[in-house]
Amino acid sequence: MTSSDSATTPADHQRSRGLAPFLRSQMRNIAPFLTLIFLSAFFAIASPSFATIDNVGNILTQVSVTGIIAVGLTFVILCAEIDLSIASIANVTGIAVAYFTLQESYVNIANVPMPGFAAILLALALCALLGLVNALGLTIIGIPSFIMTLAMMQIAAGVSALLVRGQIAYKVPPLITTLGSGSIGGIPWIVIVAAVMLLGGHLVLTYTRFGRYVYMVGGNREAAEFAGLNVKLILGSVMVISAVCSGIGGMLGVAHFGSAQQNEFDTYLLDSIAAVVVGGTSLFGGRGGIGNTIVGLFVLGVLNNGLDHVNIDSFLKILIRGLILLAALIINVYAQRLREQAAD
């Protein structure tokens, strides 16, 4: 499906190494794909309402916000870092764009109304700034990204709380409303935005110099440094990219849900990480890509949606999701080991 090697075709590998090692080295790409096919087939058989055009549309819409956030997170994980602040940053950006928009009189928030484009720019600037703080903490001070973004998660949540003070805002600029909840020719705009961003992320990772550097830094950070790459700049950039993607996801999400409030995006942290990792991008960095993330998104989307179509205890669903995630993690770590063996 996917992967970093635009120039090394699978056929190259195959010729030089035989089929079994090839399959083993490609396990991280193959396993998630098989999971997706298996889940889809399972739900299609289990429920007549699952495999319909309408429902495919539902799934696409349901994974869009996660997809937008996961684009940036893919960059981060490819560099063998993590960003735990994505959901909080999405939340605060969504709240900010509402904060700078004129609300109906019954909304009890002391906000600062501005023209739509200014509100959007300010919200984007806010998420970029938060991403920059992550970047500086990680690269200049040297705080591990796990800790740094954990702190940022709190900081962003704190800013959200100060802006809305427990209230709910509804209005966002018209552009955001359209992109978040409108549709064109029957296709929701939010699906188009997600598709464009995923495609953009894929192009950047596969065809640009920066994308190559991301893979190299993730593959062997020390070697990247010895090659004279500016590793800190690259790490810093991916943190900012991640925050901005989260911000965009947050703004459209607010329009999509129809309201902006505290803790609205909490489930998106786990979902986004799960999408990237379930898709097969290596937690150790350097392997995987947007293609993997897309497969991961669909695995989660099909799972979440499919469980609604079959009759099971809704509390059991949570457990099932957890188990699937665990299985994906095991495959992820195991695939890394197989690959190392194949290259040994």
Place this chain on the structure above:
Amino acid sequence: MSQGRSPILELNQITKAFGGVEALRGVDFALHAGEIHGLVGENGAGKSTLMKIIAGVHPEFSGRFMLDGKETRFRSTRDAHAAGIGMVHQELSVAPDLTVAENVFLGNQPTNRLGFVQWRRMAREAGEQLSRFGIDVDPMTRLGDLPIGLQQLIEIARVLFSGARIIILDEPTSALSPPEVERLFTTLQKLRDEGTSIVFISHFIEDILRVSDVVTVFRNGRKIAATASADTTKGALIEAMIGRGGEKLEHSYTDDLMLPQSGAGSVVLKVDQLSLRRSLQDVSFEARAGEVLGIYGFMGCGQLELSRILFGKLRPDGGTLAVDGAAKTFRSTAAARRAGIALVPESRRAMLFHQEPVYKNISISILERISALLLKPVRERAIAQRQVEQLQIRPPVVGLDLGMLSGGNQQKVALAKWLAYPPRLLVLCEPTRGMDVGAKNDVINIVRDLRAKGLAIIVLSTEPETVLSLADRILVLKRGAVVREFAGEAVSKDRLLEAA
């Protein structure tokens, strides 16, 4: 000699292919109890592959494998270990994040009855073992913080004292300086006399002849010859290895060598009073265009730190650094590279991307130049192909993952990366480590070529031969200070060793 007795390990018609590449083609190999068996051959000849088969790393191969006269198949390294086979790999396989003591006892830490690790006992015993081998380190330091030579010694010590009865050493001396090599050889001979069988792989033919009882020569996946060391000579071995008159390829540097009178160009790098904590003290020197400056010293003399400072990876505590007359403080390796400095570090693991294809490893240094935004894979491959051909990297396939190349060929890729760049000042740490005689000679020629093109080159090494074969001027570093400079005068291996 043990020829009369039956071998403890006997391999017949071993064949092993990796996809299309035939690494071994019908190799016979026999190892007797109480012998040191030298193994030589060009880069990619299949030495490591055969040893990995013996150590259970590659369980799939065809041919007959007899241990103690019984046909055996190892399914994993654990099986081999249980059968008393220990191996020091060519690539360091230590655990850098564990302590020295944990590394020494990797896999069999002493535990008490409840299964808890006995830290104090482990540290004490590790310390004792290492000091028997002449290594003086705190067993509780993190291994990754030690210089690579010391890491290599610790790994060797671990295997030597593990009680294995067959010990395989794949280029164990590549990061060691003469005193450690001496100690290693003494230990090997002692173990041999106690009945242990040892396989010793090296590209230093003299070492092989000195320490081993029997020598086997590999070429291109086949066994070419096996003779008693006493019955052969260096020239004959080299000829068997590469198939052409090879004596002139390797100089032994025991006689005096005249360094040229200085005729070099402008000063490219000027280092003044550089110091770094306990590693370097007031080091000053100049590197000139069109000159190779050799820096020689024993392991731990501060060379590694010096190279890191030149490339912006370490910041000195004091002293100044000027490139082309302009003072510089490098905040990152990227800044040093931009100033025209390139470094090839001594450790392959630290400088190569094992999971990426060869061409990406080579093109990384020049991406900035050939692509503003979008990558140009066709151009990248073409440039890489040219370098691969120039350095005769085998196999010459730029799309192959780097991890599939033999050790010596990986080393060539590391050099190829900067040849494509090319910098104003090239700093090479142990540039010929792990290379066969032919390849070493290629490197010597390449470095001379670069020198002729006006590059300033600094070669840092713990091997006197490396420095002597490349340098026009030699500094000797001892405990972080420059203690001697050889310029325009006679120098030899002995004089270098004496100064260090």
